[in-house]
Amino acid sequence: MDFRIEDISEEEIDRRLSVVEPLTDSVRQLVDAVIRSEVSDERLTAAKDRIDEIVADLREQQRPGSFGTPYTKEFIGMPWGNAAVGARNAVAPPLHVRRSPGLAECEMELGAAYEGPGGCVHGGIAALLLDQLVGEAASTDGLPSFTGTLTVKYLRPTLLGALSARAEVTGREGRKTFVHATMSDADGVTVEADAIMICPKDFELPTGDALPPPADRRLDR
Numbered sequence: 001m002d003f004r005i006e007d008i009s010e011e012e013i014d015r016r017l018s019v020v021e022p023l024t025d026s027v028r029q030l031v032d033a034v035i036r037s038e039v040s041d042e043r044l045t046a047a048k049d050r051i052d053e054i055v056a057d058l059r060e061q062q063r064p065g066s067f068g069t070p071y072t073k074e075f076i077g078m079p080w081g082n083a084a085v086g087a088r089n090a091v092a093p094p095l096h097v098r099r100s101p102g103l104a105e106c107e108m109e110l111g112a113a114y115e116g117p118g119g120c121v122h123g124g125i126a127a128l129l130l131d132q133l134v135g136e137a138a139s140t141d142g143l144p145s146f147t148g149t150l151t152v153k154y155l156r157p158t159l160l161g162a163l164s165a166r167a168e169v170t171g172r173e174g175r176k177t178f179v180h181a182t183m184s185d186a187d188g189v190t191v192e193a194d195a196i197m198i199c200p201k202d203f204e205l206p207t208g209d210a211l212p213p214p215a216d217r218r219l220d221r
């Protein structure tokens with residue numbers, strides 16, 4: 001796991017987010033526009049050329065590998081490449097997760113980029129988002145948990161649009177945390193999941209000069 005420390009202030013995090021979040025949102029718009037565009041083939045080809053130019057520009061300076069999850073000394077994580085919540089990741093819806101002890105909740109808007117069956121959310125996307133949420137619920141005490149087993153039950157089709165999701169810890173047993181999660185539309189639960197989350201055997205929390213107690217740690221931005 002990547003736990004590199006980046007010694008920056010919360011103000012600096014906010015400054016960086018104020019730059020990358022609008023960019024990521026524009027890329028999300030681009031993805032949606034490409035999926036649904038009905039302009040001519042010539043205009044699609046011209047769009048490709050313009051996008052290729054932007055890609056070449058961004059490639060001039062690239063981080064090797066993935067983004068990872070850097071932490072500040074105060075233990076604020078920056079999982080900005082994360083597939084479900086990453087501030088720099090246009091693949092992420094993103095989820096803006098609210099956490100309290102043993103609980104993680106969020107609302108989201110899933111559009112054309114998340115389609116599986118026509119007009120409905122892809123089952124793998126629902127599983128991805130619930131996986132993130134069970135991980136966040138299991139980790140509200142500051143210790144990370146990996147998904148050991150995730151069992152997903154699709155109760156009825158989830159239409160694309162406004163949705164909410166919730167994950168709640170239902171029990172703990174040694175390094176194992178049990179979490180129940182649901183995804184819902186306006187008419188109720190469409191998908192439910194049960195997870196066994198496991199804190200890895202040899203995991204040691206990184207230490208920081210000003211490491212706050214677990215309950216006060218902000219796990220990510």
Ligand SMILES: CCCCCCCCCCCCCCCC(=O)SCCNC(=O)CCNC(=O)[C@H](O)C(C)(C)COP(=O)(O)OP(=O)(O)OC[C@H]1O[C@@H](n2cnc3c(N)ncnc32)[C@H](O)[C@@H]1OP(=O)(O)O
Pocket residue numbers: 003071077131132133134135136139142143144145146147148149174175176196198199200201202205206219
């Ligand atoms: C800097 C700090 C950060 C702070 C906090 C930040 C958090 C901010 C939120 C992040 C949220 C991200 C959410 C994304 C969630 C993913 O996507 S995680 C990625 C997908 N999961 C993986 O890649 C996990 C891959 N597997 C592994 O790494 C290892 O198999 C595991 C799961 C860590 C377990 O390994 P281990 O510690 O060696 O486990 P082991 O000692 O064999 O077994 C311990 C217990 O667990 C049970 N067990 C083991 N494997 C399994 C399994 N697969 N299923 C069920 N039970 C199992 C065993 O039976 C045993 O039970 P008991 O005998 O104690 O009753």
